[in-house]
Amino acid sequence: MVAEIIPLARLPKNLSVFDYEVPENFLGQIKIGQIVKISFRNKNVKGIVMALKSKPDQIKSALKPFIKIIDPEINIDNERQKFLHWFADYYLVSPALVLKTFLPEPPEKLSSFKSRQKIQPASLGVAKNDLDKIQNVIEKVSLSKKPYTLFHHQNNKNKIVALLKITQKIISEGKSVLILLPQVPDIANIAPYFLNLFYDQTAMLHGELSKTEYWQEWQKIKNGKAKIVIGTRSALFAPLSNLGLIIIDNEEAPDFKQSDQNPRYDTRDASLKLAELTGAKIIFTSLAPRPETFFLAQNRPDFNYLPPENPSSPIAALADMNDEIKNKNFSSLGEKIKKEISAAVAKQKKVILLLNRRGLSTMILCRDCDHVFKCKTCDLPLACHDEECGLPKQFICHNCGKTEPVQLVCPKCRGTNIKYLGVGTQTVEKEIKKIFPQINVLRIDKDVPMEKIYPQISGADIFIGTQFLVRNYLDKIKDIGFLGVISADTMIYRPDFRSGEKIYSWLMGIINFAREAKISVLVQTFFPNNFVIRSATQEKPELFYLEELDNREALGYPPFGKLIKLAYGDSEEKKCTAEATKLFKILKTELKDKVDISYDEKPRREKRKFFSKIIIKFSDNSAASIKEMLRKNVPDSWTIDIDPENVL
Secondary structure (H helix, E strand, C coil): CEEEEEECCCCCCCCCCEEEECCHHHCCCCCCCCEEEEEECCEEEEEEEEEEECCCCCCCCCCCECCEEEECCCCCCHHHHHHHHHHHHHCCCCHHHHHHHHCCCCCCCCCCCCCCCCCCCCCCCCCHHHHHHHHHHHHHHHHCCCCEEEEECCCHHHHHHHHHHHHHHHHHCCCEEEEECCCHHHHHHHHHHHHHHHHHHEEEECCCCCHHHHHHHHHHHHCCCCCEEEECHHHHHCCCCCEEEEEECCCCCHHHECCCCCCCCEHHHHHHHHHHHHCCEEEEEECCCCHHHHHHHHHCCCEEEECCCCCCCCCEEEEEHHHHHHCCCCCCCCHHHHHHHHHHHHCCCEEEEECCCCCCECEEEECCCCCECECCCCCCECEEEEEECCEEEEEECCCCCCEECCCCCCCCCCCCCEEEECCCHHHHHHHHHHHCCCCCEEEECCCCCHHHHHHHHCCCCEEEECHHHHHHCHHHCCCEEEEEECCCCCCCCCCCCCHHHHHHHHHHHHHHHHHHHCCEEEEEECCCCCHHHHHHHCCCHHHHHHHHHHHHHHHCCCCCCEEEEEEEEECCHHHHHHHHHHHHHHHHHHHCCCCEEEECCCCEEECCEEEEEEEEEECHHHHHHHHHHHHHHCCCCCEEEECCCCCC
């Protein structure tokens, strides 16, 4: 007998299954889906049995026997096998790499100590006038014959209560539930309430578990003890039997797309396929859904759309910074925001000021010759951080993190008229301390060590920070009276098709927090008529999605077209350019006029390497033939990113 085995190894896209002889002493024991030990490329590695047959398809040489069965239990059922092969085919990676990524290897020694998750159970109360709204959501999801739902909500508490009730119904039907979240810290925001109702039936899978803990949680799921799995994107292959519901919470988060290593996959798209194969329902939840998901919910007949309530009145006000310039105020703080800060401080309330840029300035320029100071490693503009005696302490590259000593003389013209342009969190901190010298100010961004932040939170009056503050510390700041957005413009005209989506999502998160906390919001901008800022501050999502989708349709971006990004890196610029030019010409010849294809004629520099990319834009109808062509023609030295998060 012959076993088809996939080794748990990082293999190139065109390598997958290998034949091994089944030793006689294992003939009555071997089953599809078991983990076995094999000799592969002169190493003993683990592998998964994918099929059993009487003889090999081709006889080139004597087959090696596998060494032993490591885990006699079935680790990958028939549905997951189909999902595995779809996943590998769709994302142009080997099945071996997929299994290596998602399937935990048994630890050599299992620890006798089983650590319980540090997250403790908690209950959740809701307002009486919200009960009907929650019941309406439960009924629309539970009674609908449509398998997919976009829950476009405005209230996190109500969302969690609705999900708990829907989960209870699914569990009572003898089915299981998979809950996927963007990042590990997000688990703590939802898991306590599920543990409160389903403590012994819940398992968690994420990257901060030890190898033993992960394996033990996996075994708990596989053995049927856990009916609910809460985790990050790595939990996608959790061996839940009779899967009834998948919840993608905060579906707009870019963390659901793995972009930094292979396999480069999108959890949301893969979940739709998993639901199709298992017959499970899916609920996507979001304060500001991706345009792609919103489009599906509006246009696919198998999608429910649960819209947000229209607020009685918008909670956010706009401050047009063009008026400040007319009045000769060149500060990052307009008169309106100063008045709001003063009013909150007078009432002994906390103030939060947000800006999506760190540092003192975001560009260093010589006014004499227009030379821009750039990172020697990345060739990108340097920023400046910190101050000593009124001068910047260091220049820093936000791309690679490399720091350089401050230069007071231009290296190009030897001039000394050096200007620091742009606004960062340190600039705002400096201005606030001048205006409010008696007030305790705390800056929270990635430049400030955590051990310095926590001791100061309770004593601070004004908090200045980036998205880092919003994600990690916003819920720890009590008695907030005012929330100000220093600049809503930082990403609007970034050369990426998702720039509007990202700023809209950021603003809606801030506005929703303020609405739940019953605090006022002021948004400063130089572009008050921009549709992204207007739709967010007026809390009219239809304005954003209508124009955003029109823009994408005109340019052929998702959901109206498909994207593939190919990337290559090398320490030599000439080689990088040559490889990109060579592949571009091959693809251009093969694809002819089927696609819109472009590439970087000049590679970008990052961390002492040069990178070139090729962007392919095409219609969904031609996806299969294009992928097959890429499988044959793209060398393994290139990365292939299907449905990339960005085109930068």
